[in-house]
Amino acid sequence: TQSTRPQRILGAVQQNATRGDPRSVVRAIDQYCRNQEWAMNVGDEKGCILDSVVSEVNPATVLELGTYCGYSTVRIASLLPPHAKLITLEFNPEFAVIARQVIAWAGLEDKIQLVEGASGDLIPKMKEQFGVETFDLVFLDHWKDRYLPDTKLMEECGLLRKGSVLLADNVICPGTPDYLEFVRSSPRYESQYFKSHLEYTKVEDGLEKSVFLG
Numbered sequence: 709t710q711s712t713r714p715q716r717i718l719g720a721v722q723q724n725a726t727r728g729d730p731r732s733v734v735r736a737i738d739q740y741c742r743n744q745e746w747a748m749n750v751g752d753e754k755g756c757i758l759d760s761v762v763s764e765v766n767p768a769t770v771l772e773l774g775t776y777c778g779y780s781t782v783r784i785a786s787l788l789p790p791h792a793k794l795i796t797l798e799f800n801p802e803f804a805v806i807a808r809q810v811i812a813w814a815g816l817e818d819k820i821q822l823v824e825g826a827s828g829d830l831i832p833k834m835k836e837q838f839g840v841e842t843f844d845l846v847f848l849d850h851w852k853d854r855y856l857p858d859t860k861l862m863e864e865c866g867l868l869r870k871g872s873v874l875l876a877d878n879v880i881c882p883g884t885p886d887y888l889e890f891v892r893s894s895p896r897y898e899s900q901y902f903k904s905h906l907e908y909t910k911v912e913d914g915l916e917k918s919v920f921l922g
């Protein structure tokens with residue numbers, strides 16, 4: 709039977725990456741997606757910007773919206789301090805199955821909690837069900853029309869504190885116009901655009917970093 713793209717990405721990790729070595733997992737996925745078949749990972753170019761923001765924030769609690777195959781999940785978790793935790797939300801069970809295996813191959817199960825479900829349903833349960841106070845860093849990489857409603861939902865649920873950092877992928881391609889307008893015009897956010905390219909291509913894309921001012 710025909711394999712899926714996520715299954716082929718997992719295969720590339722298992723064949724080319726070293727168990728327990730997160731950076732080799734990231735490298736294996738980037739090499740596969742650059743040379744064999746494109747996939748919607750944040751990728752190596754935007755990934756370096758992601759790395760620098762994660763290192764600067766040095767977060768104890770991270771929320772990722774949209775796991776896919778776990779590329780950015782592993783990339784972020786590999787930079788977290790010892791007791792830090794990353795919660796990643798994935799609604800597609802097929803993606804979740806693959807991501808769990810990619811995360812396991814990287815040896816990062818202890819830092820990462822993958823929760824299956826839709827962000828709009830899970831965000832209101834974060835405090836009671838997952839014992840979260842607030843998030844130091846949120847990486848938005850799920851459906852682009854959910855970035856704005858979920859940001860408002862996180863505010864309403866008290867999940868953002870003064871200084872919480874939102875980092876959004878794909879603000880140019882595919883684009884998140886309503887979200888961009890909101891964070892750039894709201895007095896409650898300090899926003900900055902990091903120009904880059906769509907993963908594995910020469911098309912313009914970028915990350916928007918927005919600090920919640922409380």
Ligand SMILES: Cn1ncc2cc([C@H](O)c3cccc(CNC(=O)c4cc(-c5ccc(F)cc5)cc(O)c4O)c3)ccc21
Nearest residue numbers: 748774775776797798799825826827849850851878881882
């Ligand atoms: C509600 N909820 N809660 C959790 C949750 C999780 C998911 C899934 O992880 C999921 C499934 C499908 C699509 C996405 C969003 N990602 C994209 O659509 C994307 C596209 C492109 C691109 C760019 C150019 C093209 F030509 C084609 C695709 C480049 C990129 O980097 C992307 O992130 C995310 C979805 C909704 C969810």
Ligand SMILES: [Mg+2]
Nearest residue numbers: 750849877878
């Ligand atoms: Mg993306």
